[in-house]
Amino acid sequence: MKRNLLSFLFPFFSLLCFTSNAQLADLILTNGKLFTANSSMPYAEAIAIKGDRIIAVGTTAAITKLAGGKTKKIDLRGRTVIPGINDAHDHIGYGTPVGKYIAFTEPMLPGPSFQQVLDSLAVAVKQVPKGTLIQGDLGLKIIEDSNARRMALDRVAPNHPVILNAPWGHGTLLNTKAMEMLDINETSPDPVGGRYERIAGTRKLSGFFSEYAEFAVKRKWYSKLPNERLVQGFKKFGDEALRMGITSVQNMATSLELDKMVSVLKEANLPLRIRVIRFPASSEKGRNLSTWSKTYASTPLLTVSGMKWILDGTPLERGAYMQTAYSDNPQTKGRLNFPLDTVKQIIKEGLASREQLLLHIVGDYTPNLVLAEMKKAADAKKWTYKRVRFEHADGLLQDQWKEAKDLGIVAVVNPSHFTFAEVNHLRVGEARVKTYQPMRSFIEAGIPVAIGSDGPNNPYLNIMFAAMHPTNPSEAVTREQAVVAYTKGSAYSEFKEKEKGMLKAGMLADLAVLSQDIFTIPLQELPRTSSLLTIVGGKIVYDAGTINNGK
Ligand SMILES: [Zn+2]
Structure with missing residues (x-):
């Protein structure tokens, strides 16, 4: 009888043991100031990680209970932690020395x-x-x-x-x-x-x-460079990114042919998440679509997805396509790079393709035109699933926000562009510049916003630019808003918001312990921030060696 009862109970005992073991963390970080980018609990003290995932976020007392004998424990001593930065628009490869x-x-x-x-x-x-x-x-x-x-x-x-x-x-x-x-x-x-x-x-x-x-x-x-040299350049990029707490990079594959970009990245084997975005070249015969429809197997650290087209230029060279002439040159409004029919075709391809469509749009006429063509091509509802990205979106102005929101446009803004204040004022003119390069307004209008560096990739420099907005200070955002855009917003911009971008149970354990509290230090000190510990998928991939890591 006894024996029978035991054998009856045994599966329950083992299940209980299994459950409690399953909940024990591999790594806990306690006594910190965690900014979670999760609006239902923006700040926390501690985090527990098991495998590649976050299993709990909360108070030090609660998280400490998840530690067992084998758990690695890190006492943060009040340090600030953020979800790993996701740079939504970068150009890996251009840093490689050539000649x-x-x-x-x-x-x-x-x-x-x-x-x-x-x-x-x-x-x-x-x-x-x-x-x-x-x-x-x-x-x-x-x-x-x-x-x-x-x-x-x-x-x-x-x-x-x-x-x-x-x-x-x-x-x-x-x-x-x-x-x-x-x-x-x-x-x-x-x-x-x-x-x-x-x-x-x-x-x-x-x-x-x-x-x-x-x-x-x-x-x-760049394609003439030997792989070895490119791998070196990419590795240097990866090291610097991790040192700054960047854990995901959405790479505009501008510097290399797609095949070469993928093979160099595979060889470089960077310990951070890279999304390669297709950027087809063109010849006099047309846009080169053939090699770009190729697909590549994804790994947790490397995916190829999306298709990018550059529709206009920038105000600096007066290439961005504006509704009215440039203030300092009445002869030109800028221009579209492609004939209108090609733009329509690009929009149709985006609708038909499973790939996300990313459009470089800087002038204030280009968004008008694209939004109108999108509406002609399909219902707003169909488009919302596509999350069409406007890269830069400097000229996506107030009268287009409702339409942009309805069509599910994601604005990928670049705070480094806000720093061209003098030229922006000259070119765009005093009247229009007051609404140019929106950021705060996008957030208030409910347009999803991500941040891409598209320039110096120091995230804290870019957070400073977003919080100052030298071109249009009324569009500056708070540091918290900038971090949310740089993490949760950037994850949304690549359909990964259920996987990363927040410090929340169930998410990938991608995070950075920072050298200073980016939310309270004087603004001008932000660029000096670095990561002390960068974690990707639960693994410590960068350690500055300055914090007690419980050894
Ligand atoms: Zn760019």
């Missing part, structure tokens, strides 16, 4: 004078062997100077390929050797979506390339 780089100390705007560039170039050509690529920056002064073109570069650097880039990514100047290196001939036709500037009255190229013409140039020269 000789000429740096200028001038601010990006208006940038170095052409004479300064030529002087530096004259020095550089003596330092590196013939044929070595020489790169440098160019600024607004050079873009607007029609004498600052290929032939002038050739006079100083006849035997070295030279590529000068606008640091904001819209405007590239090549000399003749660089054109030869990239198989672009004197009279090549424009690629779809891009433009080769021509010498007045001729078909000859001036060496100045815009939009899809320049994107192809950059990709070609």
Whole structure:
């Protein structure tokens, strides 16, 4: 009888033991200030992690109960913890050194004078062997100077390929050797979506390339680099990201062909989550869609998804497509990169595809046009499931917010762009700039907001920019709002809000213990913040070695 009772009870005992073991944490962090990005419990003291997931968030007393003999315990001693930063718009690869780089100390705007560039170039050509690529920056002064073109570069650097880039990514100047290196001939036709500037009255190229013409140039020269070098560059990027508490990066695959991007990332094997976003190039024959419809198996750390198109430029080079002329040049409103029919086609493809559609939209006319075409193509409800992303969304203005919300648009804002205050005021004009680059208003209007760095990727620098908004201070947000956009908002922008972006039971254990309290320190100290401990999927992937880790 006894024996029978025991055997009857045994499964229950074992179940009970199993349950309590299952709830014991592998790692607990206690006595901290945790900002959870979870509106139902914004702050907590402690967190318990098992495997790759968070199993509980709460008080130190409650979380301590989840520790067993094998649990690793970290006493945070009051330190601030946030969900891992998810950079929704970055360009991995561009940091990889290519050839000789000429740096200028001038601010990006208006940038170095052409004479300064030529002087530096004259020095550089003596330092590196013939044929070595020489790169440098160019600024607004050079873009607007029609004498600052290929032939002038050739006079100083006849035997070295030279590529000068606008640091904001819209405007590239090549000399003749660089054109030869990239198989672009004197009279090549424009690629779809891009433009080769021509010498007045001729078909000859001036060496100045815009939009899809320049994107192809950059990709070609990065693709020439050996994998080994690229892997090194990507690893450096990964190390720096983890040191700043970045645990997810949504990478605009601009620098490399998709296959090469994926193989380099696989080889680099970065211990953070990378989403590669397809960015097809174009030729004179059209947009290159074939290789980009390829799919790749996902792993917890690497996925390929989404399709990005750049529909206009930026106000800096007056390429963003505006409703009325630029304030400082009544001759132009900017322009669409593609013919209207192609934009319509892109929208239809986005609707038909399982892939998310991401559209670079900066001017204040482009969103009007796109929202109208989206409505024509399908019901708002159909679109809401698509979460179409407006990258930058600087010109998504008040009269379009309701429509944007109804269509489920996600605004991926870049606080570093808010810092071009002087040029934004000049170009957009005092009247319109008051509503330009919304952020606070998006949040209030219920438009999902994510943050992408699209520039320096220090998240705390970007949080400072979001909290200041130099172009339009009335659109500044609180630091908490910025962190929510950078974590929960960015997760939503990639359909991952059920997996990450909050410190909450059930979510992936991606988080960062910070060197200072980013919510209370003076604003200008934010950029100095770093991570002391970065955790991805429950694993400590970066440890500054400065906190008691319970060893
Ligand atoms: Zn970008």
